[in-house]
Amino acid sequence: MSRRPQTPFRSLLLVLLAACGCDSANKTGGPSPAAQTESQKPLEVELLNVSYDPTRELWRDINQRFQEEYAAQEQTNVTVKQSHGGSGSQARAVIDGLEADVVTLALYTDTDAIRKAGLIEEGWQNRLPFNSLPYFSTIVFVVRKGNPKGIKDWPDLVREGIEIVTPSPKTSGNGKLSFLAAWGSVVSRGGSPDDALEFVKQLYRHTPVLDSAARGATTTFAQKGIGDVHLTWENESRLEVEEAKGELEVVYPPVSIRAEPYVAVVDANAKRKGVEKVAEDYLRFVYTPVAQEIIARHGYRPINDTIRRGHEEEFPEIELFSVNDVAEGSWDGAYEKFFAAGAVFDQIYQPTGE
Amino acid sequence: MTTIARRALPGFRLGLGYTLIWVGLLVVVPLIGCLLKASSLSFDDFLKAAWNARARAAYGFTFGSSLAAAAVNVVIGLLVAWVLVRYEFPGKRLVDSLVDLPFALPTAVAGLVYSQLYVANGWLGQFLVPLGIKAAYSRLAVVLVLVFVGFPFVVRTLQPVLESFDAETEDAAALLGASRGQTFRRVIMPGLLPALITGFALSFARAIGEYGSVVFVSGNMPFRTEIAPVLIVARLEEFAYKEATAIATVLLAMSLSMLVVVNFLEHWSKRHDG
Numbered sequence: 001m002s003r004r005p006q007t008p009f010r011s012l013l014l015v016l017l018a019a020c021g022c023d024s025a026n027k028t029g030g031p032s033p034a035a036q037t038e039s040q041k042p043l044e045v046e047l048l049n050v051s052y053d054p055t056r057e058l059w060r061d062i063n064q065r066f067q068e069e070y071a072a073q074e075q076t077n078v079t080v081k082q083s084h085g086g087s088g089s090q091a092r093a094v095i096d097g098l099e100a101d102v103v104t105l106a107l108y109t110d111t112d113a114i115r116k117a118g119l120i121e122e123g124w125q126n127r128l129p130f131n132s133l134p135y136f137s138t139i140v141f142v143v144r145k146g147n148p149k150g151i152k153d154w155p156d157l158v159r160e161g162i163e164i165v166t167p168s169p170k171t172s173g174n175g176k177l178s179f180l181a182a183w184g185s186v187v188s189r190g191g192s193p194d195d196a197l198e199f200v201k202q203l204y205r206h207t208p209v210l211d212s213a214a215r216g217a218t219t220t221f222a223q224k225g226i227g228d229v230h231l232t233w234e235n236e237s238r239l240e241v242e243e244a245k246g247e248l249e250v251v252y253p254p255v256s257i258r259a260e261p262y263v264a265v266v267d268a269n270a271k272r273k274g275v276e277k278v279a280e281d282y283l284r285f286v287y288t289p290v291a292q293e294i295i296a297r298h299g300y301r302p303i304n305d306t307i308r309r310g311h312e313e314e315f316p317e318i319e320l321f322s323v324n325d326v327a328e329g330s331w332d333g334a335y336e337k338f339f340a341a342g343a344v345f346d347q348i349y350q351p352t353g354e
Numbered sequence: 355m356t357t358i359a360r361r362a363l364p365g366f367r368l369g370l371g372y373t374l375i376w377v378g379l380l381v382v383v384p385l386i387g388c389l390l391k392a393s394s395l396s397f398d399d400f401l402k403a404a405w406n407a408r409a410r411a412a413y414g415f416t417f418g419s420s421l422a423a424a425a426v427n428v429v430i431g432l433l434v435a436w437v438l439v440r441y442e443f444p445g446k447r448l449v450d451s452l453v454d455l456p457f458a459l460p461t462a463v464a465g466l467v468y469s470q471l472y473v474a475n476g477w478l479g480q481f482l483v484p485l486g487i488k489a490a491y492s493r494l495a496v497v498l499v500l501v502f503v504g505f506p507f508v509v510r511t512l513q514p515v516l517e518s519f520d521a522e523t524e525d526a527a528a529l530l531g532a533s534r535g536q537t538f539r540r541v542i543m544p545g546l547l548p549a550l551i552t553g554f555a556l557s558f559a560r561a562i563g564e565y566g567s568v569v570f571v572s573g574n575m576p577f578r579t580e581i582a583p584v585l586i587v588a589r590l591e592e593f594a595y596k597e598a599t600a601i602a603t604v605l606l607a608m609s610l611s612m613l614v615v616v617n618f619l620e621h622w623s624k625r626h627d628g
Contacts, residue, residue: 088591095593113593168574170588209491209573212584216570219466224473224490340592346408349576 431508465570504557
């Protein structure tokens with residue numbers, strides 16, 4: 001029950017113990033008697049995982065599994081604490097001093113903002129398998145029962161009389177992805193940037209409400225009955241449809257965006273607390289078949305091909321383009337071009353003549 | 355020197371010291387921080403961030419809806435305070451404590467509930483929307499929730515003042531031949547005016563800073579129903595701290611000057627009292 005804040009010395013000792021702890025199981029000679037008596041008692045380590053909103057249950061399940069396996073293999077009891085909120089505000093909280101050991105945020109830019117603040121080391125994407133991307137997702141359509149307006153593909157969204165619900169790209173990660181998905185749906189099929197601009201202009205003209213966050217948009221669509229189609233993450237669409245008890249259904253457009261929630265160790269914090277190794281082991285665990293199964297069960301597409309194919313029915317193959325394919329080659333470019341002040345999204349709402 | 359009365363609390367210096375420290379820590383330091391952050395922008399960048407067409411539209415809407423809500427609150431609040439002070443009726447205690455509810459309720463809850471009530475398929479919306487009254491995702495919706503969050507400020511400021519009024523004074527006015535209207539205007543109103551202005555100011559100030567409930571009912575459409583705090587959040591979302599504080603600074607300056615004007619009015623009305 002080491003709830004007290006750990007002194008630097010104590011945490012240093014913990015790292016040393018953790019480091020030899022895994023070896024001492026094999027070695028017979030091994031560490032000093034003092035360390036040995038310590039190492040018979042399981043070590044207590046605490047990690048803080050700062051994540052975005054809908055992943056609460058996903059991480060709860062992964063954490064539980066990790067805890068069990070790590071206790072058995074490494075004689076270390078890891079308590080993983082979770083923090084959830086809007087992806088952008090979570091990133092800001094970490095930059096402003098929330099002591100996250102790992103971050104598992106929704107958008108590349110949010111993780112990279114923490115690197116820019118100097119808390120994550122350069123090249124973080126290359127330190128974990130698959131570019132630090134243990135799972136991915138996409139943006140799909142949720143429509144009313146029986147799809148009365150016959151919405152099947154992106155161009156259908158801007159037909160006469162269709163109302164769309166999607167949160168504001170300015171304040172919501174979900175909103176940004178939906179915007180980029182709409183843009184990419186034009187560009188990836190050979191449309192010009194001008195065509196894409198025209199399409200997103202139309203799209204937001206069909207959007208009567210711009211909620212500030214994803215959950216608000218879900219309530220607007222599912223409970224208040226506003227709009228004909230809701231653009232949302234695949235995993236969230238499942239929950240939404242489940243809760244609506246037959247009143248809603250999911251439609252997969254033929255193409256959509258590849259949503260990429262990266263994971264990273266927050267080096268500065270993990271180092272200070274002396275939990276770098278555990279933090280990295282934790283994130284590597286997310287790639288194991290056990291964790292990948294949990295990921296699939298929660299409606300996210302696991303990066304492990306074999307496991308994803310095992311859930312073929314839940315994850316229909318649709319053509320996914322990445323942000324880099326459709327938007328200026330990078331997230332930074334996409335930000336600059338679409339979401340910065342006065343950029344494309346703001347221009348959509350600029351009253352004519354200004 | 356010996357004429358100084360003994361006070362219940364320890365000396366002036368200690369008292370003032372504490373007051374200054376707390377006001378400093380809680381109010382002045384954060385405000386200075388905000389100003390410093392914003393002042394690290396060049397003047398042109400400041401204008402670009404905080405005084406573009408969209409921001410101006412947001413300020414206009416924020417202040418307009420806050421003023422409207424405060425005005426409505428003064429009328430309704432006076433009525434409610436009057437009823438609660440002057441009349442006895444069953445359930446009065448309950449109604450009295452219900453007035454405080456907006457203080458305690460997370461405003462996001464209020465926003466969610468209001469918008470669900472007034473959308474086309476909501477309890478009230480199903481009757482109102484066919485009549486052309488759109489009280490969800492409209493400017494009206496924003497005023498409505500701002501009335502909700504500001505309402506107790508007016509009631510709670512007026513109540514003690516009304517209680518201190520002597521019903522006999524009104525009887526005297528009536529006996530001297532004053533009509534009801536005259537009694538209200540000439541006898542009750544002058545004493546009440548300072549409190550009314552305070553209530554108005556509190557409700558107004560509360561409304562300007564309100565975020566949680568408004569984002570759920572406004573629809574956040576740029577140039578129409580977007581409030582200034584939403585713009586601040588949007589800029590933070592881009593990690594543009596300086597630009598966000600620039601908008602905050604403008605909002606702050608406007609609120610402050612409004613409050614100064616209101617304080618002046620209050621002072622003036624006290625001096626011209628009876």
